[in-house]
Amino acid sequence: MNLPKYVLARIGFYVFVVIVATAFALPLLWLLLAPFGRQATLAVRIPSEPTLANFVSVFRNAFAMRALFVNSIIQAVGAMLLITAVATLTAYSLSRIRLPGRDMFVYMLILFSSVVTGSAAMVPIFLLIFELGLIDSHTGVILVFTGGLLPVAIFIMRDFMQSLPKSYEESALVNGASTLQMLRHVVLPLTRPGMMVIGIWAFVNVWGSFLIPFILLRSPDRMPAATATYSFYTEAGTPVITLVSAYALLYILPVLALYLFVNWRYGFQFFGGIKS
Amino acid sequence: MARVLFENVTKEFGSVKAVNDVSLEIQDGELLCLLGPSGCGKTTTLRLIAGLETATSGRIHIGDTDVTRFSPKDRDVGMVFQDYALYPHMNLADNIAYPLKVRKVREAARMERAKEVADHLRIGHLMERLPGQISGGQQQRTSVARAVVHEPRVFLFDEPLSNLDAKLRLESRGFIKHLQQEMGVTAVYVTHDQAEAMALADRIAVMQDGVIVQIGSPLEIYRNPQTSFVANFLGSPPMNLFDAEVRNGSFVGSSFELDAKGVKEHSALNDGDSVTLGIRPEHVRVSPKPMKNSIASELYAFEALGPESILSFRIDEQLLVARAFGDDPPEIEMGQTAYLSFEPRHLHLFNEHGSRVNAD
Ligand SMILES: Nc1ncnc2c1ncn2[C@@H]1O[C@H](COP(=O)(O)OP(=O)(O)O)[C@@H](O)[C@H]1O
Ligand SMILES: [Mg+2]
Numbered sequence: 001m002n003l004p005k006y007v008l009a010r011i012g013f014y015v016f017v018v019i020v021a022t023a024f025a026l027p028l029l030w031l032l033l034a035p036f037g038r039q040a041t042l043a044v045r046i047p048s049e050p051t052l053a054n055f056v057s058v059f060r061n062a063f064a065m066r067a068l069f070v071n072s073i074i075q076a077v078g079a080m081l082l083i084t085a086v087a088t089l090t091a092y093s094l095s096r097i098r099l100p101g102r103d104m105f106v107y108m109l110i111l112f113s114s115v116v117t118g119s120a121a122m123v124p125i126f127l128l129i130f131e132l133g134l135i136d137s138h139t140g141v142i143l144v145f146t147g148g149l150l151p152v153a154i155f156i157m158r159d160f161m162q163s164l165p166k167s168y169e170e171s172a173l174v175n176g177a178s179t180l181q182m183l184r185h186v187v188l189p190l191t192r193p194g195m196m197v198i199g200i201w202a203f204v205n206v207w208g209s210f211l212i213p214f215i216l217l218r219s220p221d222r223m224p225a226a227t228a229t230y231s232f233y234t235e236a237g238t239p240v241i242t243l244v245s246a247y248a249l250l251y252i253l254p255v256l257a258l259y260l261f262v263n264w265r266y267g268f269q270f271f272g273g274i275k276s
Numbered sequence: 277m278a279r280v281l282f283e284n285v286t287k288e289f290g291s292v293k294a295v296n297d298v299s300l301e302i303q304d305g306e307l308l309c310l311l312g313p314s315g316c317g318k319t320t321t322l323r324l325i326a327g328l329e330t331a332t333s334g335r336i337h338i339g340d341t342d343v344t345r346f347s348p349k350d351r352d353v354g355m356v357f358q359d360y361a362l363y364p365h366m367n368l369a370d371n372i373a374y375p376l377k378v379r380k381v382r383e384a385a386r387m388e389r390a391k392e393v394a395d396h397l398r399i400g401h402l403m404e405r406l407p408g409q410i411s412g413g414q415q416q417r418t419s420v421a422r423a424v425v426h427e428p429r430v431f432l433f434d435e436p437l438s439n440l441d442a443k444l445r446l447e448s449r450g451f452i453k454h455l456q457q458e459m460g461v462t463a464v465y466v467t468h469d470q471a472e473a474m475a476l477a478d479r480i481a482v483m484q485d486g487v488i489v490q491i492g493s494p495l496e497i498y499r500n501p502q503t504s505f506v507a508n509f510l511g512s513p514p515m516n517l518f519d520a521e522v523r524n525g526s527f528v529g530s531s532f533e534l535d536a537k538g539v540k541e542h543s544a545l546n547d548g549d550s551v552t553l554g555i556r557p558e559h560v561r562v563s564p565k566p567m568k569n570s571i572a573s574e575l576y577a578f579e580a581l582g583p584e585s586i587l588s589f590r591i592d593e594q595l596l597v598a599r600a601f602g603d604d605p606p607e608i609e610m611g612q613t614a615y616l617s618f619e620p621r622h623l624h625l626f627n628e629h630g631s632r633v634n635a636d
Contacts, residue, residue, distance in 0.1 A: 167361035173348040174326050174355045174432075175375040175422065185374070189365045 035246035042241065054246035058232075063220050064247060067228030073254065074138050075213065075224050076206040079145040083153050083202040084195050086146070091157030092187070096166070106155055113151035119211065126215055136218045144216065145206045153198045160194035196262050204255055225251050278339030278429040278462060279304045280325060285334035287320050294320040296486035297334070307456050307463040309473035312483035313509070318466040321483070322432050325464060327351045338429060349378075354423030355432040359439070360415050362407035368394065368418055369403040375426040393421045397451075413444045420452070424459065431456060431463040437472065449475055470510045474498070482506050504626040507554050513586060513597045515554045515624065522549045529553075530592050532571040538620030540635040545625075551633065554624030560598035562587060562606040563615045570617035571596070575608050589616060 030044045035054050037047035059065060094102060115121050125144055126135075134140030168190065172182040210226040217223055225247075232243040280302040287295040294317045302308045310318040323329040324336060327348035335344045343351050354375070362371050369390050370377075376386035394400040397417045402410055407418065416436060423431060436452070437445045453476050456463045467473050473480050474494045481491040482505075490502045501507035507515045520527040520534075522545045527534045534553075536542040545551065563570070573589035573596065585605035587598045596616060600606055608614050625633040 165359060165361065167357045167359055168363060170326075170328050170348075171355065171357055171361035171422075172363075172374070172378075174328065174351075174353060175378065176349045176352075176426070177374075177378045178349060181378050185378075186363055190363075 031245060031249055031252075034241065035249050037242060040241035054242045055250075058243055058246045058250065061231060063223075064225070064228045064231050066221060067223045068225040068247075068250060068254075071138070071222055071228075072207060072224040072226070075141050075145070076203045076254075078138065078142040079149070079206045080199050080203040082142060082146045083149050084199045087150060087153035087157045087198055088191060088195055090150075090154050091161050092191075094154070094158050095161035096169075106151075106158060109151035110155055113148055122211065122215055125212075129216055135216060136222060138222060140216050141213050141224075144212055145202075145209070148212075149202050149205055153202060156201075157191075157194055157198055160197075161191065164190055192266060196266055200259060200262060203258060207255055279337075280430055280462060280464065281335075281337040282321075282324075283335040283337075285324060285331045285336060287317075287324060287329055288332045293486050295324065295331075298486075298488055300481065300488060300491070302462055302464060304462055305460045306478045307453070307465060307476060309477035309480045310464065310466045310483055311470060311473040311477075311480050311509070312468065314468055316483040317486040318468070318483055319434055320486075322355075322434055322464060322466050325351075325430065326353055326355050326432055351430075352428050353430045353432055354426070354428035356416075356419045356423050356434065356436045358435045360407075360419040362415060362418055362422070364407055367404050367406055368399065368410070371407065371418060372403075372421045372425055374422060379426060390421075390425060393425050394418075397421050397455075412440055413448065416440060416448060417451075420455070424455070424461075427459070427461075429462065431461050433463065433465040435467055436465075437467075438469075445472075452476065471512060474510070482509060500632070501554075501624065502632050504552050504554065504630040507624055507626070511556060513557050513599065515556050516560070516596050517626075518553045518591070518594065518596070520551055520553050522547055522551060527551065527553055532591065534571070535569045536620075539623055539625070540620075541623075541625045541633045543636050544633050550628045552626040552628075552630070554626060555618050555622060557586070557597045557599035558601070559618055559622035560596065561617050561619075562598050562600065562608065563617070564606065564608055564612065565615065567615045567617050570615040572613055572615055574611055574613055578605075578608075578610065580605065587614075589614065 026044055030042070033044060033046060034041070036050040036052070038049060038051055038053070094106065099105075129135055129140045129144065132140070134143065164187075168186050169182055172186045173179075177185065207224075208226065213224050214227045217227070229244060229247060229251075232240050232247055234240060280300075282298050282300040285295060285298045286293060296317075298321065310321055312318055320329060324331055325338070327343070327346055327350075331344055335342055337343065338351060338353070363374070366374070369387060372394055373381075373386040373390040376389060381389070391400055391403065394403060397420060399410075399414055399417050399421065402414060402418075407415055410418070416439070420436070433452070437448050440448060449472060452465075465473075465476055467476075477494055479491060480494055480497055481488045482497065483489065484505055490497055490506050492500075497506060498510050501510065501515070504517055508517060518529055518532075520529040520532075522528075522536070522542070524547065525536050525542070527536055566572070571589075571591065573591055575587060576590045576595060577586075577588040579586040583601065585600045587600065587606070587608070588595045589598070590596075598616065606614070627633050
């Protein structure tokens with residue numbers, strides 16, 4: 001190839017990459033710096049006199065702290081466990097049992113799921129949860145999230161399960177394992193990476209959702225962090241940027257912690273089939 | 277250690293009869309090869325013994341027990357899967373000891389036994405590795421070790437060598453045969469490779485479309501194939517088969533005529549019958565000089581393989597393959613005409629349904 005042209009193409013490519021990377025990095029950088037500033041600003045700059053005062057006021061806000069460290073955790077962990085457990089069991093049976101119309105069933109589920117968490121269904125969902133007497137309860141929030149996220153979780157898990165050769169299970173049975181032993185010794189460990197992905201995905205989804213808890217919950221002491229951010233707005237409705245950014249920084253910590261924990265404990269590696 | 281008995285076993289998948297009314301007795305301590313082309317029902321037959329499939333009809337016995345409805349775990353068999361099916365999250369020690377673990381053998385005892393078997397198969401130094409960290413040949417040994425560790429009554433092998441390269445395949449073949457004889461265990465070995473079956477088997481059962489078409493010792497089947505399918509399936513290169521018609525004491529083909537004198541089976545045929553003539557490559561005599569009762573043809577291809585040479589001749593649309601042993605093959609140039617002849621006793625005759633024609 002002609003050398004100057006090649007060099008130009010390379011330079012163009014790097015410029016493009018830098019622009020894109022900056023577009024993504026700037027908000028994150030702001031999030032890391034703004035909480036330590038004295039004045040509210042939307043500019044990304046290292047604060048001249050860093051302070052922890054913003055964090056102190058955030059920690060003094062009992063409502064916001066309870067939202068973040070109790071309510072959000074209850075709802076996200078609850079939905080995560082429920083979704084992972086149900087998706088794993090459903091996906092396993094869907095991938096191992098021959099049923100007529102099995103694939104159709106999964107695609108229909110996917111279709112419906114976009115409806116459940118979409119805003120169009122908010123009124124019926126509100127009415128449904130109201131009729132069930134689950135308005136203003138963690139259970140109601142967890143169930144709605146589970147309903148909305150489960151189909152995609154099942155879809156992903158089923159794909160994952162189908163890529164596991166059946167011969168692992170068959171060899172366990174021939175080796176003398178009971179069905180339960182086979183599930184515990186072979187299927188569960190091999191499925192764990194998939195469960196981790198689904199679990200974290202579900203957690204992050206619930207953690208970051210605003211609309212559903214905002215509609216279904218009323219009492220301040222059940223609100224999750226996403227809605228509690230409103231407590232850092234002035235009465236005129238403008239955000240107090242120093243406090244919102246400090247709260248937002250705390251808000252991402254549990255997600256980060258979960259990710260690091262799972263990665264440390266189990267790793268995200270997949271055991272594929274053995275290559276020969 | 278036990279015999280395995282099939283009584284009129286049929287296995288249907290929807291409308292497909294994967295195994296069709298098979299009756300078969302595998303003797304105690306015998307190594308039986310199920311041989312046949314892909315899709316003929318070998319794996320299904322093996323899985324019926326293991327209990328991974330349930331027979332649609334018929335009965336299966338292992339030893340004196342009718343196991344037709346038994347679940348796999350109650351059948352006491354050891355199986356080597358085509359993809360080995362080693363558990364990727366367990367190290368070799370745990371993989372090999374797994375059948376003992378589910379049989380509630382104590383940790384120390386089962387590790388000792390696993391080590392003993394692994395040492396015997398020369399993988400004892402790899403016990404801490406994961407299956408993904410060892411070679412294909414070692415994976416294959418590991419899966420054999422896991423299948424034999426609890427001394428099952430029957431060994432089942434489903435094409436265990438098909439994932440290995442040619443050299444390793446020869447080596448593993450010898451080692452499986454040795455192990456099976458040493459342990460004296462009944463074994464069923466599935467393969468589509470006729471050479472593997474010939475080398476390993478005490479008896480071979482040749483399958484076609486879910487049916488066992490012939491069963492016998494390797495040499496019996498090689499020498500007396502009961503159908504043209506079996507004749508063509510065994511041997512490499514396979515038996516030459518040519519269609520002909522019986523006319524006035526001769527076999528008349530599209531471009532040849534052979535005197536039937538001396539062919540005993542001829543007595544069972546009538547004028548006008550269609551027959552398929554079969555001749556093994558090693559029984560074709562190639563001569564550069566004209567011979568009585570021979571087929572004249574030009575040399576089409578010549579392959580010198582060292583201890584033997586393969587010569588192909590074109591007869592109409594087909595090739596007739598001859599095999600000459602030793603270091604000095606017949607001196608024939610490409611395109612030169614040669615004269616091919618056979619001794620009458622080496623000729624195999626099959627009728628229009630493909631069944632062997634026997635002398636009256
Ligand atoms: N689980 C199954 N479902 C449907 N058809 C099957 C199944 N297993 C095998 N078959 C069919 O049964 C026939 C025999 O298959 P198999 O025993 O695997 O043959 P082989 O091992 O000799 O190649 C094939 O036609 C195959 O398509
Ligand atoms: Mg097969």
